[in-house]
Amino acid sequence: MTEAVGLDDVAVFVAVAECGSFVGAARQLGMPQSSVSRRVAALEKQVGAVLLRRTTRSLSLTSEGQRMVESCASPVAQIRASLEEIGTASSGASDSLSIAVSPYICPDEFRAWVSDFGCERPDIQLNLTVNGNEADFFTDGIDLAIQLGPPRRQGLVSVKLYDVPFRLVVSKEMLRQRPELADLVNPEQLREHVCATILPIDSWPFVSRDGEQRRITPTKLAASSNDPWVAVNAVSRGRGVGFLPEALIDDSFAVIDIAGWTPVPSSVHAVFPERVRNTPKVRSALESVRRRGTEAHSL
Numbered sequence: 001m002t003e004a005v006g007l008d009d010v011a012v013f014v015a016v017a018e019c020g021s022f023v024g025a026a027r028q029l030g031m032p033q034s035s036v037s038r039r040v041a042a043l044e045k046q047v048g049a050v051l052l053r054r055t056t057r058s059l060s061l062t063s064e065g066q067r068m069v070e071s072c073a074s075p076v077a078q079i080r081a082s083l084e085e086i087g088t089a090s091s092g093a094s095d096s097l098s099i100a101v102s103p104y105i106c107p108d109e110f111r112a113w114v115s116d117f118g119c120e121r122p123d124i125q126l127n128l129t130v131n132g133n134e135a136d137f138f139t140d141g142i143d144l145a146i147q148l149g150p151p152r153r154q155g156l157v158s159v160k161l162y163d164v165p166f167r168l169v170v171s172k173e174m175l176r177q178r179p180e181l182a183d184l185v186n187p188e189q190l191r192e193h194v195c196a197t198i199l200p201i202d203s204w205p206f207v208s209r210d211g212e213q214r215r216i217t218p219t220k221l222a223a224s225s226n227d228p229w230v231a232v233n234a235v236s237r238g239r240g241v242g243f244l245p246e247a248l249i250d251d252s253f254a255v256i257d258i259a260g261w262t263p264v265p266s267s268v269h270a271v272f273p274e275r276v277r278n279t280p281k282v283r284s285a286l287e288s289v290r291r292r293g294t295e296a297h298s299l
Helices: 007-019 022-029 033-047 063-091 107-120 172-177 179-183 187-192 228-236 280-296
Strands: 052-054 059-061 095-101 124-130 144-148 156-164 166-171 195-198 204-208 213-216 221-225 241-245 253-256 261-263 266-273
Touching: 007 022, 007 033, 007 063, 022 033, 059 063, 095 280, 107 124, 107 280, 124 280, 144 280, 156 280, 166 172, 166 228, 166 261, 172 179, 172 253, 187 204, 187 213, 195 228, 221 228, 228 241, 241 253, 266 280
Parallel strands: 095 124, 095 144, 195 221, 195 241
Antiparallel strands: 052 059, 144 266, 156 266, 166 241, 166 253, 204 213, 204 261
8 A cells, every 4th residue: 555545435435334335325425326436446446455345236345344344433433423513512503313213112111211311411302213123224314223132234333222021921811712821831832822923023032940042933823013013912802922022011911921931031222323333412312221221121
């Protein structure tokens, strides 16, 4: 490498790595796709290494590209965060934070959290949307997603916040009609019964007193949806067995205990692009969500 590397080109490359495509990076940066491609090619020429594997259908990082992302993504994010903070402070405008929350993560608690966070940080305008477990950070302008489990996409930061307890439940009427459900001794027996699942949790984890873990994937389905209320409604109407977060269970349900086995809690994660990791608004929101979630589920 005989010439200085352009820092703008590094920032463009990091955006491509985060978005997983030239199109997504161009949209995020407000640049023509051709300019993004040209900037990355110039960077590769400057460093003397291929950073991206390009095919007609996919884009992936080479080992050199992965090392550059690991080394440069955080500094680039810090620079962006500082510039945004300075710009917001100098203009006197309020900052905004867009959060996507998976609908099955205790929705009532998050409604209350929105009000509390607004009191804690009146300088931040909070935009909350409820969607599935795969938020589109770039198309929808999402800064932070709160979801069950880590992200499936690469290039995103994931921070575990707390655990959500689940229970195995049926309607009281179904239990009267199927009393054998009260005498289950093995999770495998659930395969014999009609169930209702909340996606993306298509298999139900259990742990025994001895520490053995099993995952059961129901095959007889009364309902399967990423809308939790579809599953809740199916279970409450006696159409099947449900594996539900405790926050969605009321007195109309009967809890089923499998002898010697306990449902495994699901972990709630905060997921966000590297570019917002060090922004004060995201740090503040993460701490507030973690505090509320831990308090709510430690009882």
